[in-house]
Amino acid sequence: MTAAVGFPDAEQVAENLLADLGYACKWLPDDLEANLPVLLVTRIGGTDDGVTDRAEVQVDVWHVDRPQAWALASKVRDRINVLASGGDVAGVWVDHARVLVAGQQIPTENPDDRRVVQTVRIDMRPPL
Template sequence: MASFPDAEAVVCDLLEQVAPTATYLDVGWDENLPVIQVNRVGGSADSVTDVARIQVAVWAQSRAQVWQLANQIRDLIRFAGNTRVNGVLIDWTEEAIAGQQVPDVDPDDRRVISTFQFAFRRHFA
């Protein structure tokens, strides 16, 4: 049976070279910065291609570091189309929403959130 790859897992594997990645953050996560959180927040699929909309949040110790990492992630994703990550082909990528540092209740929250689209084909077992 053919199925689409787990988009969150593929993106976590891709971004692991920048900083540790997770789809959820355990208690105490903020003691080991930087960290990248990856979550699928939508998308669409047809019989051949899954276009996954992936939100990437990066936390770091300082505003300068978080923006440096966010830009590194952006470049890595921009050039990830037509490449393989752990055997999974990423057909193409696209930035949907550029990085934003949303104000938080905690003024020390150094987080940049971006949203990207990744296209994957079905994999046959």
């Protein structure tokens, strides 16, 4: 009998990767407006073969206006692309990361806020 595979938490890895860009979180704060810019990370799917977890993570970026939201979304994309050949994120080795779905502006309840959504894939293996 083999032991269960314990992959790293993809949402936590994404949150750690993006934490210096704004308020990175796994759920929206009660007062979104007071915490802008906000980067919400949510695992929305993916696959694993018992060796590698290929996590698909949606990154929602909220900012005060369209230019700033798009600029921040570009920084997220750049941060993911740095991991294309692998790298360490707060003690977790990422084998590969890439953007699956480029940024899309999504309307919010407050028309003054801007939300840009993109989907990324983060490939990781369990720690040794």
